[in-house]
Amino acid sequence: MTRVNVPGVIAGLLTITLPFLGAWWHLTLGTDALVVSAAPFEVVTSIFGEKMTSPLFWWFCLGLKLGVIYVGVVLLAGSVLIASDDHTAIADELIRFGSTKLMYLIIMFVAALLIAITLANQSSGLVPFRINLPYLIGSDVISASAEGARITIPIGMKLTWAFGAAVLAAMLGIVARVYQKKM
Amino acid sequence: MNVKTLRIILPLVPMILLVAMVAAAFAAHGWDVEATLFAEDPARKMENLIAPDVMAGGDSFKVSDISISDDGRKISLEVEFRSPLNVPVTVKELSADIAADGGSSRLSLQDEVKILPTSPQPSRLRVCSMGLLRRWVLHNYPPT
Numbered sequence: 001m002t003r004v005n006v007p008g009v010i011a012g013l014l015t016i017t018l019p020f021l022g023a024w025w026h027l028t029l030g031t032d033a034l035v036v037s038a039a040p041f042e043v044v045t046s047i048f049g050e051k052m053t054s055p056l057f058w059w060f061c062l063g064l065k066l067g068v069i070y071v072g073v074v075l076l077a078g079s080v081l082i083a084s085d086d087h088t089a090i091a092d093e094l095i096r097f098g099s100t101k102l103m104y105l106i107i108m109f110v111a112a113l114l115i116a117i118t119l120a121n122q123s124s125g126l127v128p129f130r131i132n133l134p135y136l137i138g139s140d141v142i143s144a145s146a147e148g149a150r151i152t153i154p155i156g157m158k159l160t161w162a163f164g165a166a167v168l169a170a171m172l173g174i175v176a177r178v179y180q181k182k183m
Numbered sequence: 184m185n186v187k188t189l190r191i192i193l194p195l196v197p198m199i200l201l202v203a204m205v206a207a208a209f210a211a212h213g214w215d216v217e218a219t220l221f222a223e224d225p226a227r228k229m230e231n232l233i234a235p236d237v238m239a240g241g242d243s244f245k246v247s248d249i250s251i252s253d254d255g256r257k258i259s260l261e262v263e264f265r266s267p268l269n270v271p272v273t274v275k276e277l278s279a280d281i282a283a284d285g286g287s288s289r290l291s292l293q294d295e296v297k298i299l300p301t302s303p304q305p306s307r308l309r310v311c312s313m314g315l316l317r318r319w320v321l322h323n324y325p326p327t
Binding site: 031047048049050052053054055056058059060062063064066067070071074089090092093094097 | 186189190193194196197200201203204205207208209211212218219220221222228231232268270272273
């Protein structure tokens with residue numbers, strides 16, 4: 001039992017629970033005029049309370065959810081299987097595969113958000129209002145001027161604790177990989 | 184199962200999952216591309232949100248009455264506001280700078296105002312100045 005890869009077991013269990021922890025990032029425009037709740041496996045957009053959905057996107061996200069659970073199960077299996085001397089090579093391979101995928105997912109998610117925010121900020125010259133969105137977290141206003149009148153709309157972004165759990169799981173996955181090599 | 188086989192199978196499973204889910208999305212909607220992409224027609228969604236008057240370019244904001252107090256220190260404006268949206272909206276903050284009395288005065292909302300969805304009768308708001316034409320306050324009229 002002492003040969004079980006403990007960081008891998010924790011990382012695996014945490015990864016399996018991730019799809020059930022909700023969104024990683026929230027965007028709010030106005031009080032609740034536009035609300036976007038996003039994670040790599042779900043994006044919920046609500047405009048004045050009307051939810052915008054696409055069945056294709058929902059099914060695709062379901063595939064990503066199952067994929068994340070699969071990665072967690074693989075990491076967990078590898079971390080437990082290492083206790084068996086007969087399956088060390090297979091356990092190594094399972095941990096090698098499962099330990100890094102979540103980190104890649106987080107990097108891609110954050111990069112996609114940063115690119116989208118940068119593009120939106122760069123588009124200020126193309127639209128009749130000033131956009132100065134915060135990067136991932138923070139709050140600001142979008143302001144538009146026309147005929148002497150100016151309207152400002154507050155915008156807020158925040159990362160959730162589910163994102164923190166994902167980062168923790170990814171870090172534990174890396175620790176599990178290093179730990180495995182030392183076992 | 185040897186390691187080589189496992190190395191091939193492990194990354195294949197998520198890919199198969201994604202392809203299967205996309206196929207399931209189309210199969211669940213009778214292989215209709217539009218129905219699979221959009222749960223509801225986006226144009227109809229927008230019609231649900233935006234009033235027909237706005238789509239037709241109708242006025243949503245009109246000053247219907249202006250009155251000045253006897254001492255000339257207070258101005259009241261009655262404003263008719265027809266919401267451009269089919270959903271209730273609460274305006275929590277609103278301000279405007281106006282040129283008056285050789286300087287500029289700020290018109291601001293004192294309390295939040297609940298704007299009802301579009302209806303045949305517009306919402307009526309009262310705007311009035313406070314003090315020496317330096318502070319303007321927008322009131323919901325009649326008060327709620």
